[in-house]
Amino acid sequence: MQTRIETLQNGLGEAVxxxxxxxxxxxxxxxxxxxxxxxxxxxxxxxxxxxxxxxxDNPLIVHIADISWIDRLAVDVSRSAREVIKTFxxxxxxxxxxxxxxxxxxxxxxxxxxxxxxxxxKAAREFISACGVPLAAPSANTxxxxxxxxxxxxxxxxxxxxxxxxxxxxxxxxxESTIIDMTSDTxxxxxxxxxxxxxxxxxxxxxxxxxxxxxxxxxPGMKYRHYAPSCxxxxxxxxxxxxxxxxxxxxxxxxxxxxxxxxxxxxxxKLLGKFDFIxxxxxxxxxxxxxxxxxxxxxxxxxxxxxxxxxxxxxxxxIMNRINKASGGKRV
Ligand code: AMP
Ligand code: MG
Numbered sequence: 603m604q605t606r607i608e609t610l611q612n613g614l615g616e617a618v619x620x621x622x623x624x625x626x627x628x629x630x631x632x633x634x635x636x637x638x639x640x641x642x643x644x645x646x647x648x649x650x651x652x653x654x655x656x657x658x659d660n661p662l663i664v665h666i667a668d669i670s671w672i673d674r675l676a677v678d679v680s681r682s683a684r685e686v687i688k689t690f691x692x693x694x695x696x697x698x699x700x701x702x703x704x705x706x707x708x709x710x711x712x713x714x715x716x717x718x719x720x721x722x723x724k725a726a727r728e729f730i731s732a733c734g735v736p737l738a739a740p741s742a743n744t745x746x747x748x749x750x751x752x753x754x755x756x757x758x759x760x761x762x763x764x765x766x767x768x769x770x771x772x773x774x775x776x777x778e779s780t781i782i783d784m785t786s787d788t789x790x791x792x793x794x795x796x797x798x799x800x801x802x803x804x805x806x807x808x809x810x811x812x813x814x815x816x817x818x819x820x821x822p823g824m825k826y827r828h829y830a831p832s833c834x835x836x837x838x839x840x841x842x843x844x845x846x847x848x849x850x851x852x853x854x855x856x857x858x859x860x861x862x863x864x865x866x867x868x869x870x871x872k873l874l875g876k877f878d879f880i881x882x883x884x885x886x887x888x889x890x891x892x893x894x895x896x897x898x899x900x901x902x903x904x905x906x907x908x909x910x911x912x913x914x915x916x917x918x919x920x921i922m923n924r925i926n927k928a929s930g931g932k933r934v
Contacts, residue, residue: 605760607753607767610725614732617766621733626650628742628756629729630770631721633694633779633795634749635756636665636739637764638730641675647708647738653763655745661711662738663696663719663779667730675716675736677702682806683784689805689923692722692916694775694796698783709738715785722920724887725770741778742767751776782809788816831897835907835929837922841866844908845873847934851906859903861896862910863889878904886917893921897928908934 608616617627624646626639637653639646641664651658664675669691672679676699679687686697701716710716721727730737741749742756744763750756751773760767780795782802790810791799802809803819810816838844844860848870851858860870860879863886867879880896882889889912900907909925912918 603762603765605757605762605764605767607757607769609769610728613766613768614729617729617768618732620766621646621735621737624649626653626764627729628753628760628764628767629726629737629739630723630753630768630773631665631726632723632773632775633721633777634751634773635742635753635767635770636726636737637742637760638665638737638739640733641665641709641736641738642704642706644706644708647706650738650740651708653760654740654743656740657745658708659711660740661713661717662709662740663717663781664705664709665726665730665737665739666718666720667727669720671736672699672718675702675705675718676700680784682789685805686782686784686789686802690797690801692720692727693920694722694779695719696779696781696793698781698785698792700785715783717781719779722917723770723774725768727916729768749778786810830928830930831901831907833901833905833907834932835897835909835925836932836934837909837911837925837929838934839911841869841873841910843934844910845870845877847908848874848877851908856906857904858906858908859900860908860910861893861900866910882910886912886921890917890921893924 620627621640624643626649628637637650639650678700696717696719698715698717705716743750743759747759753767753769756767775796780797781793783790783792788810789806791812799811799817803817808818848858863882864884882892912921
């Protein structure tokens with residue numbers, strides 16, 4: 603078998619076809635590269651184990667492209683599990699939940715639970731979305747070898763064992779996802795990762811770590827202070843409320859600033875004329891890259907921050923996760 607590396611642009615169509623035919627495809631994520639197959643197709647899933655030389659009793663993680671897929675794959679999802687999902691997904695975390703009967707034994711190694719991950723990596727999500735089914739995927743290395751963080755790593759290790767590797771450059775996180783078991787009485791971290799013990803403790807109140815320690819959130823409200831700028835910050839429901847809040851603060855003798863993407867700033871310009879703002883770029887990805895920088899700048903030169911709302915989807919939700927912490931949930 604010949605192995606090729608293709609960009610998402612050139613390879614997406616073929617990759618989706620391969621998945622639909624029950625074959626495996628290597629795809630990038632923010633953690634490490636994954637070796638994916640249709641999670642609903644037991645035969646396709648077996649090919650993952652064959653290509654990796656992975657023992658069949660080692661369960662696979664199911665990768666999704668939309669939060670709504672969780673309720674198809676899992677049952678009895680607790681409130682605290684939903685809180686973890688809301689706070690950290692999409693992102694480098696795998697949540698273990700009680701599985702639904704749609705998930706084959708081949709994926710879970712016969713366990714009655716399933717590991718679910720919603721990657722934030724754009725190409726991963728586009729690929730999974732286009733497949734229209736969740737993808738079972740372990741790291742794209744042969745068993746016992748080091749996990750791959752570039753397409754070239756995969757090629758070296760898996761050459762001749764897979765047809766197609768989608769190119770996604772270097773993985774930004776670079777280690778496998780944090781795994782948290784939400785089926786046990788005390789949520790238990792089975793594998794540490796970029797989402798840390800403290801981050802999970804802050805959301806859950808209490809977690810058990812990999813080595814059996816119980817970690818309790820340091821103080822209620824910690825999660826808000828963690829990301830907070832030194833001045834007050836609020837999230838605006840709309841451009842109108844942002845403009846009104848800005849004008850009100852100026853009237854109070856404050857020095858406010860608006861943090862928003864360009865189209866939003868253009869809208870406010872029509873309402874306020876001249877005002878101070880920090881540009882968060884054009885896309886949600888720009889805003890994610892720039893948000894902390896903007897907060898740093900804002901707290902240095904201004905004393906009140908008004909930030910736009912980025913909504914509840916995709917990267918927007920991840921930005922909002924940070925902004926809600928920074929603002930302590932205050933809205934105008
Ligand atoms: P990886 O080798 O990165 O694909 O990670 C797969 C790992 O996820 C497995 O080795 C398990 O440690 C963990 N895992 C996946 N599904 C489950 C599950 N249902 N219950 C417990 N651990 C799981
Ligand atoms: Mg692995």
